[in-house]
Amino acid sequence: MTAIDPVANLSALIRCPSVTPAEGGALTALEAMLKPLGFTIDRVMATEEGTPDIENLYARLGTGGPHLMFAGHTDVVPVGDESAWTHGPFSADIAGGEMYGRGAVDMKGGIACFVAAVARHIENNGPPNGSISFLITGDEEGPAINGTTKLLEWAAARGERWDACLVGEPTNPDQLGDMVKIGRRGSLSGTIAVHGVQGHAAYPHLADSPVRGILSLTQALMDPPFDGGTDNFQPSNLEVTTIDVANKAVNVIPSKASASFNIRFNDTWDADSLKAEIIARLDRAAAESPLRPGRPPVRYDLTWSERPSHVFLTRNNALIASLSCAVEAVTGREPKLSTTGGTSDARFIKDYCPVVEFGLVGQTMHMVDERVAVADLETLTQIYETFISRWFGHAAD
Numbered sequence: 001m002t003a004i005d006p007v008a009n010l011s012a013l014i015r016c017p018s019v020t021p022a023e024g025g026a027l028t029a030l031e032a033m034l035k036p037l038g039f040t041i042d043r044v045m046a047t048e049e050g051t052p053d054i055e056n057l058y059a060r061l062g063t064g065g066p067h068l069m070f071a072g073h074t075d076v077v078p079v080g081d082e083s084a085w086t087h088g089p090f091s092a093d094i095a096g097g098e099m100y101g102r103g104a105v106d107m108k109g110g111i112a113c114f115v116a117a118v119a120r121h122i123e124n125n126g127p128p129n130g131s132i133s134f135l136i137t138g139d140e141e142g143p144a145i146n147g148t149t150k151l152l153e154w155a156a157a158r159g160e161r162w163d164a165c166l167v168g169e170p171t172n173p174d175q176l177g178d179m180v181k182i183g184r185r186g187s188l189s190g191t192i193a194v195h196g197v198q199g200h201a202a203y204p205h206l207a208d209s210p211v212r213g214i215l216s217l218t219q220a221l222m223d224p225p226f227d228g229g230t231d232n233f234q235p236s237n238l239e240v241t242t243i244d245v246a247n248k249a250v251n252v253i254p255s256k257a258s259a260s261f262n263i264r265f266n267d268t269w270d271a272d273s274l275k276a277e278i279i280a281r282l283d284r285a286a287a288e289s290p291l292r293p294g295r296p297p298v299r300y301d302l303t304w305s306e307r308p309s310h311v312f313l314t315r316n317n318a319l320i321a322s323l324s325c326a327v328e329a330v331t332g333r334e335p336k337l338s339t340t341g342g343t344s345d346a347r348f349i350k351d352y353c354p355v356v357e358f359g360l361v362g363q364t365m366h367m368v369d370e371r372v373a374v375a376d377l378e379t380l381t382q383i384y385e386t387f388i389s390r391w392f393g394h395a396a397d
């Protein structure tokens, strides 16, 4: 049977230099694995002015429900200093029990294992009692404009509906079986500009320093904490990521100062309630700035970055149990159900169906010498195969 070996699948994918936005042959290689298994395959080109065109892939096996989606990306980040790699970044060389290559763990490895798991499931049980689809983008590591969101819209417009999704991003910090992700924090960014009056540093009463204002405002954003965390999430955290004055002269009070911030927030908030809290803090600090006793309120404006990421938590027990039981059955370890880390494409998928994430060990992702233990590829394939059986078993109940 074709495609049952995750190592062969991965080496075919790694040999395709699919650095975003290049397809690099990776989707063609994937298509060659899925077609013999009976999948119907669509290659979907997404375009938007000002961004590179991106090719994506949607493949479905079966026509009825229940419908399980596997989501991921074949694009990879740049190799960096190629001469620093022990083995070529597109070589798929195996040494010391590890396969080397860009995308080995993030996340061609996850795709290679899920393909192998589906192939084995078909070999052992026949076609699934429902449908399995692959939603694979070439734009996860880039601007993510012509990727998962557009592919989901395209598929939904054709009438595709899903009951659950597994994203194959690397989720394990140290060892396979550590961690399943069942949600993600939200992310919101903004920039504050404080307007002052330029003047001589020796005559501050004739000027108005925006530096005093920006310090009071950024302090108010960082303290006190936004919350103490919730059952499923760590505390929300705001970082001031830059403060800019761009003043070269020590004897001049500048006219403007700005600062940007990013907050990773939990399910205490949504983007709107959080924006309201931030504005309230800024207004209060502007009116009562301790660094400007007796002066008028700080004059500032606030610009939000486009597209906040919304916080989400998956509460579908059949999906979570199928996955964590599969992890435990194969590895003997009970995975932690976590919502830590950055955002992922799961934040788009959650608008269509419940979504969980489990993949390889992430330690070398985006690094020189990205690599995966060959043994982990076999273990992850077994976990995915067990998950598929359990999920279709659950869904049929």
Ligand SMILES: [Zn+2]
Binding pocket: 073, 106, 107, 140, 169, 170
């Ligand atoms: Zn990734």
